[in-house]
Amino acid sequence: MIESENAKEEIREIVGGCIKCGLCRSLCPVLRExxxxxxxxxxxxxxxxxxxxxxIIYDCTLCKACEKQCPANLKLCKAFIHARAVLVKQKKEIPENREMIKNLEKSGNMFGTLEEEN
Ligand code: SF4
Ligand code: SF4
Known part of the structure; x- marks a missing residue:
C-alpha cells in the first residue's frame, strides 16, 4: 500500500478529472484482453x-492510447508512473518488478540478457 499521503493526493489530482464518459474503453489493449x-x-x-x-498498478502498458481521445485530457500514464515510483521508493514493488530493475542495472535491458556481438 502506498503510504505517502502526498503521493496519493497527487495521483488523485491527476485522475480526479475523469468524467467517466467511457470514450477510452475501446482504445485500451489491456481491457481488450x-x-x-x-x-x-x-x-x-x-x-x-x-x-x-x-x-491495478501494473495493469497498464503506458501506451497512452486512452489519452489521445480523452475529453478531460486525463494523463493516466503519469499517474501510473508516479504510483509505481512511490512503491519502488518504499521498496514495495512486486518481485517481478524488482527482478526487472536488477536486470536493467546488470545488463541494460529488462530481460537481463547481454547483447550479442556481431
Ligand atoms: S476518456 Fe478520459 S474522461 Fe472519459 S472515461 Fe476515459 S479517462 Fe475518463
Ligand atoms: S495507457 Fe494504460 S489505460 Fe491507457 S490505453 Fe494504454 S494500457 Fe490502457
Whole structure:
C-alpha cells in the first residue's frame, strides 16, 4: 500500500478529472484482453483515486492510447508512473518488478540478457 499521503493526493489530482464518459474503453489493449471494467482506463482511474491502487498498478502498458481521445485530457500514464515510483521508493514493488530493475542495472535491458556481438 502506498503510504505517502502526498503521493496519493497527487495521483488523485491527476485522475480526479475523469468524467467517466467511457470514450477510452475501446482504445485500451489491456481491457481488450481482460474484458473487465476494472481494466478499462476509466476503471483504472477510479481505482487509482481510492485505496485500490495496488490491485491495478501494473495493469497498464503506458501506451497512452486512452489519452489521445480523452475529453478531460486525463494523463493516466503519469499517474501510473508516479504510483509505481512511490512503491519502488518504499521498496514495495512486486518481485517481478524488482527482478526487472536488477536486470536493467546488470545488463541494460529488462530481460537481463547481454547483447550479442556481431
Ligand atoms: S476518456 Fe478520459 S474522461 Fe472519459 S472515461 Fe476515459 S479517462 Fe475518463
Ligand atoms: S495507457 Fe494504460 S489505460 Fe491507457 S490505453 Fe494504454 S494500457 Fe490502457
Amino acid at each position: 481482460l474484458k473487465e471494467e476494472q481494466y478499462s482506463p476509466r476503471g483504472k482511474a477510479m481505482m487509482l483515486s481510492d485505496e485500490s491502487i495496488e490491485k
